[in-house]
Amino acid sequence: MSINRFGQDAALIALDKFRTGKIDRRGFMTAMAGLGIAVAFKPGRASAAASEIVVCNWGGAALEAFQKAYGEPFKAKSGIEVVIDGAGPATGAIRAMVDSKNVTWDATDGGMTDAVVLGKGGYVVPIDYSIVDKSLVGEGLAAEFGICNYTYSNVLAYDAKKVGATAPSSWNDFFDLEKFPGKRTMCKWIQGQLEAVLLADGVKPEEIYPLDVDRAFKKLEPLLPNLIFWDSGAQSQQLFRDGEVVMGNIWHTRANLLRKENPNYTWTWNQNLMFASAWSVPKGNPAGKKVFDFINSSMDPEGQVTLLRIMGNGPSNPKALALMTDEDKAVYSLAPENAKTGLAISAQYYADNEAELQNKFLDFISR
Amino acid sequence: MTSFQRWAFCLTVPAALLTLCLYVLPILQVLALSFTEPTLGFGNYVALFQNAAIGRVVRTTVFVSAVTTVLTIVMSYAVAFALVHMPPATRRVALFMVMVPFWISVLVRAFAWITILRRNGVLNSALVGSGAVSEPLELVYNQFGVIVGMVHYMMPFAIMLLYANLSEIDLRIIQAARSLGARPVTIFFRVWVPLSMPGLAIAGLFIVIFSLGFLVTPAILGAGRVLMVAEYISVQISSTLRWGVATALSTMLLLVVAILVALAMRSPALRAAFEGGRK
Numbered sequence: 001m002s003i004n005r006f007g008q009d010a011a012l013i014a015l016d017k018f019r020t021g022k023i024d025r026r027g028f029m030t031a032m033a034g035l036g037i038a039v040a041f042k043p044g045r046a047s048a049a050a051s052e053i054v055v056c057n058w059g060g061a062a063l064e065a066f067q068k069a070y071g072e073p074f075k076a077k078s079g080i081e082v083v084i085d086g087a088g089p090a091t092g093a094i095r096a097m098v099d100s101k102n103v104t105w106d107a108t109d110g111g112m113t114d115a116v117v118l119g120k121g122g123y124v125v126p127i128d129y130s131i132v133d134k135s136l137v138g139e140g141l142a143a144e145f146g147i148c149n150y151t152y153s154n155v156l157a158y159d160a161k162k163v164g165a166t167a168p169s170s171w172n173d174f175f176d177l178e179k180f181p182g183k184r185t186m187c188k189w190i191q192g193q194l195e196a197v198l199l200a201d202g203v204k205p206e207e208i209y210p211l212d213v214d215r216a217f218k219k220l221e222p223l224l225p226n227l228i229f230w231d232s233g234a235q236s237q238q239l240f241r242d243g244e245v246v247m248g249n250i251w252h253t254r255a256n257l258l259r260k261e262n263p264n265y266t267w268t269w270n271q272n273l274m275f276a277s278a279w280s281v282p283k284g285n286p287a288g289k290k291v292f293d294f295i296n297s298s299m300d301p302e303g304q305v306t307l308l309r310i311m312g313n314g315p316s317n318p319k320a321l322a323l324m325t326d327e328d329k330a331v332y333s334l335a336p337e338n339a340k341t342g343l344a345i346s347a348q349y350y351a352d353n354e355a356e357l358q359n360k361f362l363d364f365i366s367r
Numbered sequence: 368m369t370s371f372q373r374w375a376f377c378l379t380v381p382a383a384l385l386t387l388c389l390y391v392l393p394i395l396q397v398l399a400l401s402f403t404e405p406t407l408g409f410g411n412y413v414a415l416f417q418n419a420a421i422g423r424v425v426r427t428t429v430f431v432s433a434v435t436t437v438l439t440i441v442m443s444y445a446v447a448f449a450l451v452h453m454p455p456a457t458r459r460v461a462l463f464m465v466m467v468p469f470w471i472s473v474l475v476r477a478f479a480w481i482t483i484l485r486r487n488g489v490l491n492s493a494l495v496g497s498g499a500v501s502e503p504l505e506l507v508y509n510q511f512g513v514i515v516g517m518v519h520y521m522m523p524f525a526i527m528l529l530y531a532n533l534s535e536i537d538l539r540i541i542q543a544a545r546s547l548g549a550r551p552v553t554i555f556f557r558v559w560v561p562l563s564m565p566g567l568a569i570a571g572l573f574i575v576i577f578s579l580g581f582l583v584t585p586a587i588l589g590a591g592r593v594l595m596v597a598e599y600i601s602v603q604i605s606s607t608l609r610w611g612v613a614t615a616l617s618t619m620l621l622l623v624v625a626i627l628v629a630l631a632m633r634s635p636a637l638r639a640a641f642e643g644g645r646k
Contacts, residue, residue, distance in 0.1 A: 090606070091605070188591040189606075229508075231590065242487060355609055366423070366427070367423070
């Protein structure tokens with residue numbers, strides 16, 4: 001997911017919350033002011049001043065959410081202003097910036113896979129673990145070129161009213177057209193799609209990687225006439241609302257919003273597919289090493305729980321669990337009871353194969 | 368050159384320079400990537416022709432564009448023909464109706480079509496409710512839906528181009544044909560159609576070029592099931608970082624469009640269209 005579609009999506013969710021009055025106006029206005037400043041940092045303009053950190057995320061209300069969760073606490077501690085630029089740090093954009101030696105971002109919010117890909121291409125610098133405390137994040141969430149800022153999952157969501165007496169409880173049920181007639185939705189973007197197919201086909205979680213693509217396609221082929229592919233989180237939600245699908249492989253944040261609208265929509269955490277998002281630092285970033293102080297500060301559990309409450313993005317710091325209510329835990333993919341049957345998506349595997357696989361997948365579903 | 372002409376020429380220089388520096392040069396830089404990325408040479412172009420998946424994307428694009436163009440031209444001609452024959456007051460209202468969708472964002476229109484065409488959408492509900500069909504029809508998330516959306520998008524353009532051309536035809540010619548005993552059908556095919564060739568050619572060319580590079584409508588109404596060139600390029604640029612393949616494909620697309628325009632400009636009809644109707 002080299003365009004961090006999840007990050008973009010989380011931002012949209014938060015914007016919606018602001019519109020419906022679930023986030024206060026003042027915070028939102030602060031973010032807008034921040035955006036005004038951020039606009040001045042478009043490529044080709046002066047780079048960030050020495051006394052600030054420019055963070056690039058996916059825009060919308062994640063501007064304000066990131067400011068609350070990461071920016072304000074950091075400013076309180078260090079006096080350094082954090083500016084959030086919502087331009088969207090697609091790998092293509094970062095590459096263009098570094099290639100033209102015109103880097104305006106200090107930290108970018110991308111997938112863990114992007115961190116590996118960008119690192120391999122020499123577009124980002126290694127995370128300085130002499131400044132960033134590795135032990136603040138859960139196991140496997142700190143990599144050479146990226147450290148996890150939040151987590152999320154793909155889950156099996158369904159419309160309880162349409163699936164009958166027994167609810168689907170595994171990816172196997174996703175393929176069972178006899179027991180659960182009706183259309184399903186999957187994502188057009190490859191990560192977390194074939195894993196679900198292979199789990200349904202009986203592959204053991206520990207043997208999922210490397211993905212057996214041919215086997216997955218063979219399993220998926222008969223289901224194609226009953227599949228609608230979603231492109232954005234908002235669309236995945238709409239397909240349920242419109243009654244177009246009875247179940248789907250969607251982000252847990254969207255499933256959660258659906259459930260808040262209407263309790264008939266719910267999901268199972270069983271066999272959920274766990275993703276890690278990550279901070280990366282573009283090569284030649286304006287603030288230099290200072291950015292690592294910011295990254296270290298963003299691991300504070302309080303800020304991370306704030307983000308969970310605003311947008312549903314789960315903390316990467318295990319200590320955050322102690323600050324959570326039961327309600328918080330119910331939407332947190334790394335809560336022990338939810339992570340028990342979860343499968344961690346392999347960033348390394350996708351770093352090596354995503355481009356190839358994404359093209360194969362698009363070709364396969366459009367035949 | 369008279370001094371006035373010199374002045375007039377000088378006034379166009381800034382705009383031309385601006386376009387050259389801020390548009391043409393950057394595009395050339397991007398296109399140059401297709402020969403340098405990831406290694407120097409024609410590798411990307413060879414890959415384009417060897418890759419079965421890209422072949423399928425190109426075939427889909429050509430097919431959808433061709434069908435869109437034919438349908439748009441036929442329907443738009445009917446509308447433009449009717450516009451020419453209306454009393455002025457009615458025509459003003461009709462023209463306004465043509466322009467309304469033209470002013471609505473392409474995104475909004477694509478989503479509106481989803482609402483109409485989806486399984487539980489307006490159209491299927493009406494069809495199932497009236498007993499016309501027993502099962503909802505598959506009208507969207509496939510090529511059919513993409514073509515519907517694209518034709519709808521293109522029609523105002525085609526109608527305006529054709530109407531401009533048809534309204535310039537001297538109606539006395541039609542009267543002359545009638546007085547010589549031609550039947551309405553004969554008049555249509557032997558007088559109207561030949562005289563509207565410049566309009567048909569320019570509208571057709573416009574729609575083909577537009578369709579080949581269409582991004583938003585196929586992406587939304589096709590929902591992954593209809594993959595066209597523009598979307599493929601956009602995925603390679605921002606997601607898979609295969610800039611070499613993306614720029615090679617863009618170069619090919621640009622070349623195809625240039626060749627189409629060059630071929631079209633050889634036809635007298637189109638030259639007439641570009642040079643204006645009055646001699």
